[in-house]
Amino acid sequence: MSKMVGVDVGGTFTDVFVLDEATGTAEVAKVPTTRPDQSGGFLDGIGQQVDDLSTVAAVVHGTTAGTNALLERKGAKIGVITTHGLRDVLEMRRRDRPRTWGLRGDFEPVVPRNLRLEVPERTLADGTIRTPVDLDAVKAAAQELIDADCKAVAILLANAYANPENEAKAVEAVRAMWPNDHVSCSSEILPEIREFERFSTTALNAYLQPEVSGYINRLDRALTKGGFDGEFMIVQSNGGVMGTDTACRLPIRTALSGPAAGVIAAGHIAKTAGFENVITGDMGGTSFDVALIAKGQSMLSPQTSIDFGMVVRNPMIEITTIGAGGGSIAWVDKGGLLNIGPESAGSTPGPVAYGQGNDRPTVTDANVVLSRIDPESPIGGKLDRLDVDAAATAIDTHVGSKLGLSTVEAAEAILRVANSRMAGAIRLVSIERGFDPKRFAFMPFGGGGALHTGAILKEVGIGSAIVPRYPGVTSAMGCVIADMRQDFVQTINTLTATLDTDALRDVMQRHIDGGMALLNAARSRFEARDIVVELDMAYVGQTHTVAVPLPVTVDGTTVAAPTIADIGAAFDAAYQATYGRLLKNGTRRVMNLRTAVIGRRPKFDLTTLAPKGGGVDAAKTGTRQVHFGDTWHETTIYKRLDLPVGAEISGPAILVQPDTTVLVDPGLSARVDTYGNTIITRDEE
Numbered sequence: 001m002s003k004m005v006g007v008d009v010g011g012t013f014t015d016v017f018v019l020d021e022a023t024g025t026a027e028v029a030k031v032p033t034t035r036p037d038q039s040g041g042f043l044d045g046i047g048q049q050v051d052d053l054s055t056v057a058a059v060v061h062g063t064t065a066g067t068n069a070l071l072e073r074k075g076a077k078i079g080v081i082t083t084h085g086l087r088d089v090l091e092m093r094r095r096d097r098p099r100t101w102g103l104r105g106d107f108e109p110v111v112p113r114n115l116r117l118e119v120p121e122r123t124l125a126d127g128t129i130r131t132p133v134d135l136d137a138v139k140a141a142a143q144e145l146i147d148a149d150c151k152a153v154a155i156l157l158a159n160a161y162a163n164p165e166n167e168a169k170a171v172e173a174v175r176a177m178w179p180n181d182h183v184s185c186s187s188e189i190l191p192e193i194r195e196f197e198r199f200s201t202t203a204l205n206a207y208l209q210p211e212v213s214g215y216i217n218r219l220d221r222a223l224t225k226g227g228f229d230g231e232f233m234i235v236q237s238n239g240g241v242m243g244t245d246t247a248c249r250l251p252i253r254t255a256l257s258g259p260a261a262g263v264i265a266a267g268h269i270a271k272t273a274g275f276e277n278v279i280t281g282d283m284g285g286t287s288f289d290v291a292l293i294a295k296g297q298s299m300l301s302p303q304t305s306i307d308f309g310m311v312v313r314n315p316m317i318e319i320t321t322i323g324a325g326g327g328s329i330a331w332v333d334k335g336g337l338l339n340i341g342p343e344s345a346g347s348t349p350g351p352v353a354y355g356q357g358n359d360r361p362t363v364t365d366a367n368v369v370l371s372r373i374d375p376e377s378p379i380g381g382k383l384d385r386l387d388v389d390a391a392a393t394a395i396d397t398h399v400g401s402k403l404g405l406s407t408v409e410a411a412e413a414i415l416r417v418a419n420s421r422m423a424g425a426i427r428l429v430s431i432e433r434g435f436d437p438k439r440f441a442f443m444p445f446g447g448g449g450a451l452h453t454g455a456i457l458k459e460v461g462i463g464s465a466i467v468p469r470y471p472g473v474t475s476a477m478g479c480v481i482a483d484m485r486q487d488f489v490q491t492i493n494t495l496t497a498t499l500d501t502d503a504l505r506d507v508m509q510r511h512i513d514g515g516m517a518l519l520n521a522a523r524s525r526f527e528a529r530d531i532v533v534e535l536d537m538a539y540v541g542q543t544h545t546v547a548v549p550l551p552v553t554v555d556g557t558t559v560a561a562p563t564i565a566d567i568g569a570a571f572d573a574a575y576q577a578t579y580g581r582l583l584k585n586g587t588r589r590v591m592n593l594r595t596a597v598i599g600r601r602p603k604f605d606l607t608t609l610a611p612k613g614g615g616v617d618a619a620k621t622g623t624r625q626v627h628f629g630d631t632w633h634e635t636t637i638y639k640r641l642d643l644p645v646g647a648e649i650s651g652p653a654i655l656v657q658p659d660t661t662v663l664v665d666p667g668l669s670a671r672v673d674t675y676g677n678t679i680i681t682r683d684e685e
Contacts, residue, residue, distance in 0.1 A: 003055050004604075006479030007042055008062040008258045009033055012285020012327055012347040013379075013447060014041035015659070017476035018049045021057075024608040028473045030379055030447070030659050033347045038065060039218050043226075053228035058524065060479035062235040062258035065215045066208045066251050070306045075207035076152050076182070079115040079145030081138060081170065082199075083158040087116040089199050098308045107309045110207045115148060117141040119170070127163035135173050142174045152182035154206040156199045160187040161491045181249075182209040189250065190313055192592055193491040197303065197313040204312060205252040212251035216244050231523040235478070237316040239264045239298060240485020240598065243522060253314055255306055258475050259289040260317045265478030266443050267293045269468050272606050273677050277440040278466070279426055281456065282475065283449035285327040285364075286344040290320045290425045292435060302536075302547075302594075315487045315596075320429050324421045326364040326448040327351055330395075330414045332402040340418045352394040353386040354378075361398055365391035366414040367451055369407065370627040372654070373661055374637075379447055379472060408627055419452055423459035430460075441466050445474035447660050453680055454651070454665030469609040469641075469676035472659025484522055484599040486515040489592055495540070496567055496588040505561035507593055508533060508552065515597025516557050526599040531559075536592040537571045539583050545591050548574045610676040614644045621656075628652060628666055640678070647672045650683075 002022035008015045016029040029048040034040035042061070050056060069075045080087070090109040098107065119141055121133035145153055153174060160167040164187035171185045184206040190198045220232055234247040235257040247254060262282045270278040276296045282289040292299055299318040305311050323341025327350060331339050340363065349356035351364040353375070367373045368391045375386035392407050400410035430437040442457065442465040444450045453465045468474050488511035492504065512531055519529060533552050536545040548570050553560040571588055619642035626635040633652045640655035640662055648671050649655070651664035655678065662678060664670045671679045 003050065003057060004480045005046055005050065005056055005059045006062070006261070006476040007045060007059065008261060008473070008475035008479060009038045009042060009064050010258060010284040010286070010475075012325070012350065014038070014045045015473040015476040016045035016049060017470065017473045017480055019480055019604055021604065024605070026470075026609055028470050028476070028659055030472055035346075035348060037215075037218075038063070039215065039222065042219060043222055053223060053226040056228055056230050058231045058233065059223060059228065060233045060235060060241055060482065061219070062261040062475055062479050063212075063215070063254055064258050066212050066254040067256055067306065069208055069211045070204065070255065070310055073110065074211070075110060076210035077115075077150050078111055078152040078154065078203070078206045079117065079148065079150040080111050080154050080156055080203060081117050081119060081141045081145075081174065082156040083122065084118040084120050086156070086158055086195070087113065087118050089156075089196055090116065090203055093196055093309050093311075096309075109203075109309070111154075111203055115145060115150060117144060121157060121166045121170070123157065123159040123163050123166050125159050125162060127159070129163060129166060133157070133166040133170050135169060138170045138173050139177065142177055146177070146179065151180070151210045152184065152206040153178060154184045154186070154203045156186050156202055158195070161191040161193055161198065162493075164191065182206060182213070184209065189252070190489065191491060192313065192489050193493055194313075197311055200311045201252060201313045204310060205250060208251040208254075209248070212254060213248035216248055220244060233484070233524075235261045235482055236485065237314060238300060238485055238487060239317050239482060241479075241482045242484065242486070243518070246518065252312055255312055255314075256304075256316060256319060259291075259319050259321070261478030261482055262289070262445060262475035263291045263293070263298050263317050263319065263478070264482045265474045266291075266445065266468070267296060267298055268481050268603060269474075269606065269675070269677065270441065270443060270466060271296045273466060273673055273675055275441045275466055278443050279430060279437060279440045279462070281422060281426065281442060281444045281446075281449050281452075283422075283444065283446040283452065284325050285350075285447065286323070286325040286346060287321050288324040288422050288425060290422075290429050291317060292429045292433070292440070294435065315594075318429070320425050322421055322425050324363065324418050326367075327362050328418070329360045329362055330366070330399055330417070331360065332399060336403065338399060338403065338413055338417050340414065340421060351391065353388065353391040354383060355387045355390060359394055361391065361394040361414065363414060363418050364448065365395060366411040367448075369395060369411040370415070371624060372451055372626055372663055374656060377656060379659055379661075412627065412629070415452075415455070419455035419459055422452060422456060426456065426460050437462050443468065445471035447472045450660050450662040452663070454663060454668050457668070457680070457682060463682060465680040467662055467678040467680065470657075470659055471662070472657075481601075481603060483601050484519060484524060484526070486518050486597045488514065488595045488597075491592050492535075492590045494590055496537070496564060496571070496590055499564060499567070499590055501561045501564065504593065505559055508559045508595055511593075511595035512554070512557055512559055512597060515595070519597065519599045522599065524599065524601055527602050528600040530598040530600065532596040532598065534594045535567065535571075535590050536594065537574075537588060537590050539586040540589050546571070546574045546578050547594075606675040610674055611641065611644050611672065614642045616643060616647045616649070619643045619647070626652060626654065633666060643672050645672055645674050645676070
């Protein structure tokens with residue numbers, strides 16, 4: 001078994017990357033995503049490049065099943081058992097509003113109020129049990145939820161992070177009578193202070209369990225039936241991978257897993273090519289996802305909101321998403337303003353040019369009308385030819401006629417608005433966080449990202465871009481590259497001066513032992529095992545914390561206790577770096593301990609992707625008229641995968657390949673590096 005397979009399911013296409021470690025070769029596939037069951041496209045994509053599943057050592061999957069279920073509110077019917085008086089925590093949230101300046105706002109939690117049941121019990125914030133849990137009431141509540149046909153249940157008891165005893169007893173009682181394994185417990189999923197975030201994360205985990213576990217189990221059975229006997233793993237939102245057992249138990253960790261895999265691949269590709277600072281732009285059929293990698297490290301956020309009121313407190317790669325994908329629909333509002341998205345044509349019916357029933361123009365249709373996409377060679381193998389006339393009619397009807405523009409002018413307007421929105425997302429993750437985008441390279445990927453490279457460089461002021469060898473399947477490649485990672489958290493909530501360092505060490509050791517056990521149970525080969533420990537700390541009186549890397553010494557898998565002095569010095573360094581100053585006489589507080597146990601999976605040599613031989617003239621296929629700005633340009637067309645290392649191309653040019661189209665605008669130049677990447681720069685630089 002020498003093949004590694006990465007599969008990323010997007011809103012429009014399912015991407016497959018197959019690495020044969022024995023031959024050092026890679027193959028890619030892009031097929032339409034199937035709905036509502038994504039497993040069809042998953043298996044079809046693998047089947048296009050793998051004839052015999054018994055030759056596959058591992059399949060790693062970046063899935064949107066969980067994300068889609070949350071966004072579309074298509075999770076399971078679930079119930080909640082909570083402490084008396086806390087049934088409305090999920091609905092009250094932080095008393096925020098969908099529109100900050102609006103006087104009204106509606107929010108419906110994923111669990112209706114009649115299925116949020118209360119039981120007598122009380123654990124205090126210091127861990128003292130004032131009222132033992134009433135197990136008879138717990139069993140009665142569980143039976144009521146079973147009778148209501150709930151498919152999963154979340155146990156959410158007050159202050160269970162401080163002492164899980166009451167919650168553990170309740171969970172044991174419920175699991176003994178619940179008809180399936182879908183019982184989520186807050187002290188197991190997020191033993192961390194702040195009631196709403198803990199409740200929300202656990203409830204959403206229960207909401208996803210039936211859907212995600214069913215999906216994963218269907219894939220697992222289908223792979224096994226096809227002869228697969230390797231390891232099946234799922235990408236997490238933190239950029240690591242986990243086994244299917246963990247994914248079925250903790251599906252909340254799969255939210256945004258596909259985009260996370262893309263960022264991991266982008267970081268590896270960029271660092272190998274000599275770029276430590278990169279802003280990624282993943283443009284698929286539905287969205288444009290932006291992330292920032294500084295000094296070779298992607299940014300991790302401890303919390304995100306999948307949608308308003310749906311808060312997930314779980315380490316995630318920081319990704320900003322806007323509705324500006326290839327399938328995003330262009331429309332003119334009542335005020336006569338042109339908008340892009342957030343509604344998308346998706347894979348079905350798709351852009352107008354696909355000829356499957358949609359009559360509203362998309363970003364892809366604009367690129368087709370301007371001849372930036374070859375209608376005779378659509379990606380994804382879904383169609384033999386794109387319908388240019390239908391795309392032009394839709395643009396004229398829905399945009400041009402309403403704005404007094406010709407069809408070509410309307411198509412250019414659609415792209416300008418889309419590019420402006422993308423540039424805004426890039427500024428959001430860079431300038432507004434203190435990073436100068438001019439010190440970064442832009443890495444476009446996804447099926448449509450490389451079509452907009454020139455516009456992004458111009459809009460944001462970035463000097464160069466690096467287009468991966470297979471940009472259309474970069475997230476699928478990231479599945480193959482990603483390390484195995486397990487994250488743990490535990491609230492400490494004590495002053496630094498009174499911190500029991502031996503007790504802190506014991507918690508760290510418990511985390512490390514749990515993480516190592518999961519790594520040992522995996523069938524993957526690891527080049528190294530790393531342990532990363534951080535404390536969430538702040539001065540007393542502050543709400544927001546800073547992440548403080550903890551200087552710990554690990555002998556094998558046994559961790560030594562840190563000293564109070566070391567913790568204080570680490571906090572000062574982290575706080576100074578974040579805010580530029582320290583608070584004199586400030587009292588420090590340790591809120592949470594976070595531990596990550598990482599198994600470093602082998603990385604394949606990216607030179608295997610580089611072109612072998614060939615020449616620039618041999619890669620040239622002809623020319624065609626392509627519209628840029630306000631005029632048509634005679635543009636040279638190349639087969640990108642046939643361009644040799646060192647090839648230099650001056651714009652305007654189009655580089656075509658099966659998974660995407662790379663646009664080199666007038667005033668830009670492109671060069672193929674030793675890894676097969678295309679480096680695009682502005683001529684004046």
